[in-house]
Amino acid sequence: MWEKNAVIDGPYHFDLALDRLARDPLNIVDKGKRLIRVPIYKKEPEVAVIQAVGTTEMPSFIIRGSRHQTKDQVMEKVSSAFQWNLPLVDIHQHFSKTTLYEIFETHFGTPIILDFSLYPALVRPIIHQQVNMSFAISLTEQFVKTFGFEIEGVPFFPSPETVAQLNPEDLRSLRFSQRKAEYIIDLSKKIVSGELNLEEIGQKSDEEVVKELVKIRGVGPWTAQSFLLFGLGRKNLFPMADIGLQNAIRRLYKLDRKPTYEEMENYSKEWHPYLSYASFYLWRSIE
Structure with missing residues (x-):
């Protein structure tokens, strides 16, 4: 010890x-x-x-x-x-001059914690696609506790090698959709074969990472951006397709409907170059 x-x-x-x-x-x-x-x-x-x-x-x-x-x-x-x-003081000083200053005061000093490995950082948002948060958390928990392992009571995600050996029916029994089961297994097979190397991808620019990942079946821009944010810790991401982010902006600006992408683009101009923290604190504001 x-x-x-x-x-x-x-x-x-x-x-x-x-x-x-x-x-x-x-x-x-x-x-x-x-x-x-x-x-x-x-x-x-x-x-x-x-x-x-x-x-x-x-x-x-x-x-x-x-x-x-x-x-x-x-x-x-x-x-x-x-x-x-990452010096959060610089980020808070930046947002003290923006429309997000009250949210940043409320959640002062809250850091973004990254996933503890790149593979879970990509599998997790695939599991979370198109389901509500409580079900997504439950589904991820069942996936990890069924196919992963524990050390000293701490759950570990299953390895790509383990998941690559599964059949879609194995995940279907946990209430995964057929497509989502196929996506996760196919992704794991690409990692095991060496066709996809997450460590190498992590050395590329945001745009290059998204371009590479969206080639993979089941990975769209939202999933790729989530990987960039919570897997690689990139600082300037604003996933406009995220429903939670849309709801937070709707509340912040007291809109009677969800914001358009054009409106979100305009609102976010003053939040550069820390869009990831703007996104994170906006999520925090409605949790």
Whole structure:
């Protein structure tokens, strides 16, 4: 067992982040102790514990792991997933001069937490396509608990190799649609065969990533943008087709109908170059 301290620049409201993460039963969160147990995906998977011990203005953390030889790898993955190198103060100062200033004050310092591996970051939005949020969360939970595995009580997504061996009927029994089952299995087969390399794609520009991913059956622009945002942590994404985002803008501007894409484009001009945070905080405003 090893333990390491991390001090980062504020603001960083870990408690608000945990509140959101706790809504997903696949996240093992203890809000009282201000900690989360996270899956670390690598050749030999393990669990890391991240516990906040500082404040929003002066954030600091204790990170614990089980294998000394992998400490540096775990710290790199944790720092990336929790976006510890992104100065939120710059983002909040930017939005203090925009129409989103009240939302950013309400959710001050809330970070975007990335998925803990690129494969789940692409599978998850495919599962979430065209279903309501509660069913999407339930469906994802059943998928992971049926075909994945656990370490120290922490659920891990199944590997692409595992999913590639499934038949659509295996997912249909969990209430997946036929097409969605086929999409996920076909995607996994492409990864296993080497036809699709998510790490290599992650080195490309936003436009190139979307162009590559939408070639895959079942992956449209919304799914590709979700992967960019929650898989790769890209900063300037605004998925206008997202219903939640449309509803948040409708409420913000007191519209009697959902906004048009042209209206959303106009509203968002002042939010560049941090459209991802505009999207995230708008979602937060209606959760």
